[in-house]
Amino acid sequence: MQSFLLAVWRIAASDLALLRRFPRYALAVLAIAVVPALYALIYLTSVWDPNANTHALPVAIVNLDAGVQYRGRAVDVGEQLTRGLVASSRFGFRTMPDAAAARLAVRRGELAFAIVIPSDFSANAVPGVQAGAGKVTVILSEGNNYASAGFARRFAEDLGHQANEILNEQRWAQVLEIADGSGRSLQNLRAGIAQLHSGLQELETDLGRRNTELTQLSSGVRQAGVELRRIDDAWPPQADLKQLRSGTQRLATRQREVAQGIEQIRGGAARVGDGTAALQAHVVALGEPVAPSAATEGGAVLPGAADLAAGKVQLQEGLVAIAESNSRMGQGLGRFDTNLGRLVDGVAVAGEGLHAVVARLPAPASLDAVPASGKALVEATARLRFGVEMAGSMLPAPAGKPDGSARGLADSVEPALEVLAPVANNGSAFAPNMVAMALWLGAVMIVYVFAMQNLGEQHAGASRLTRTLGKFLVPAATALVQVVLILWMLVVGLGVATPDLPSFAATMLVAAWAFLAIVHLLVRAFGEAGKLLAVLLLTLQLAAGGGVLPIELSGDLFRALHAWLPFTWAVRALRASLFGAFDNGWWQAWSVLAGIGCVALLASAFVGRWTSVAEADDRPPLNV
Structure with missing residues (x-):
């Protein structure tokens, strides 16, 4: 080795x-x-x-959004989006007024990419009639720099999310407001239905009692109708009333004629009295009678004249009494005629009213149907109460206003990344x-x-x-x-x-x-x-x-x-x-x-x- x-x-x-x-x-x-x-x-x-230097990447924002009036509110999503992007400093954002100039700058490589918000952006995006109605154009050039184009593509997705977040926040704000009002309305509706059910229950009970009373009333009305028709049939006609009035007037005329006769009698009695007095004076003036027969006649005439004078006085007194009685009778007849006229007029009016009442009385067959109608009304009320009870039971329970804020509800999900092998950059x-x-x-x-x-x-x-x-x-x-x-x-x-x-x-x-x-x-x-x-x-x-x-x-x-x-x-x-x-x-x-x-x-x-x-x-x- x-x-x-x-x-x-x-x-x-x-x-x-x-x-x-x-x-x-x-x-x-x-x-x-x-x-x-x-x-x-x-x-x-x-x-x-590179992500730490994206603020140096030039990006243009062309905001042409004109905003929209939506449900009484002025909404300008383009302006809100522009402010949010500029404040984020994620890229080197700059605003430009013209889309054509921004497109030319991207083509020349002066801009990494450009964002064009059209004039109808809010009008299309806010109502949310269809998905993707609000269009934001991101202009990029892959040939100039593919990496910058990649940034633009990823940013386009984030931009859509940010715009939807703004819109959803505003929509949730309206939903919360409506939900709050709807919750109160639902509670009021439930309370109203409960009160209606209670009222219908009381009405049903009361109608049951009233139906019995109504049956009795219809029977009474039927009997009253029979009696009223009988009275109407027996009511004196207008012609008889007129004859009664004219008879009274003729009686008053005859009374006046009697008064005139009494006056004439009184005048005749006065003349008789005057003749009697003249006769007595003449007899006295004769003094001694011329012949025995005359004396005898004179003696007989004087007592007769005296009786005649006394009778004349009594006659006058009687005539005065008769005249006074006749006068009182005339006054009574006058009052009687006046009252009788009123009575006749009243009876005539009462007759017309009675006839009108009788004419308006319901037919007996209609009165016979009243109890059945009352019973049907009670049954209908019971069915209505049952329907109201069912409607109340089908109402949803009050859910109340959703918890949280409009911002939280609009963006309530945020992925939590659990990085197992972290990398610094x-x-x-x-x-x-x-x-x-x-x-x-x-x-x-x-x-x-x-x-x-x-x-x-x-x-x-x-x-x-x-x-x-x-x-x-x-x-x-x-x-x-x-x-x-x-x-x-x-x-x-x-x-x-x-x-x-x-x-x-x-x-x-x-x-x-x-x-x-x-x-x-x-x-x-x-x-x-x-x-x-x-x-x-x-x-x-x-x-x-x-x-x-x-x-x-x-x-x-x-x-x-x-x-x-x-x-x-x-x-x-x-x-x-x-x-x-x-x-x-x-x-x-x-x-x-x-x-x-x-x-x-x-x-x-x-x-x-x-x-x-x-x-x-x-x-x-x-x-x-």
């Missing part, structure tokens, strides 16, 4: 002697040791954290892929500066494995320097967090040596063409190694080759050691990568042919 190691060292010492003999060659080797670190540094610096995420590519590039550069097929004549007797290990030792040391410089660049230069620095360093070292062994195998097997194959293999591994995109998104060929490529296991081991990815399974990937390197190094010992070179003729492959 000691002799084997000594033989390996002797071959490696020959390569070290070249570095001492040719200082420029040593500088070239040092340069290729630095180049991978510089390459990784330049690339990672450029993509270190975009540059750190690219580091495993970039380190693997830099190490492969370093391996390719190493085989360009070291003559991997040349062997000094003094080592011609060494075994194949001894030759291979001896020629691999100095390039491997160069790869070690590359690893150290890349590691220093990552940890010190870029500040990449390395939770497990030893495993990360070990992974880089094994990856560098495995890549170098593979490239060494290609050169041993194919000569100078092997170097070209190494570059092509790098390209294939970048496509199929899953370093940038998930391998599931690649084609079938790349998915089939993925597990057989050393790049795959190098990136996997670097991610596991740097981020704790793949359940911290860096050891498995590291073992596979180490196995690939050992197999490649062992295979390179048995392929290709060695070129023997005299020690004095041994020269670097580079013209230095």
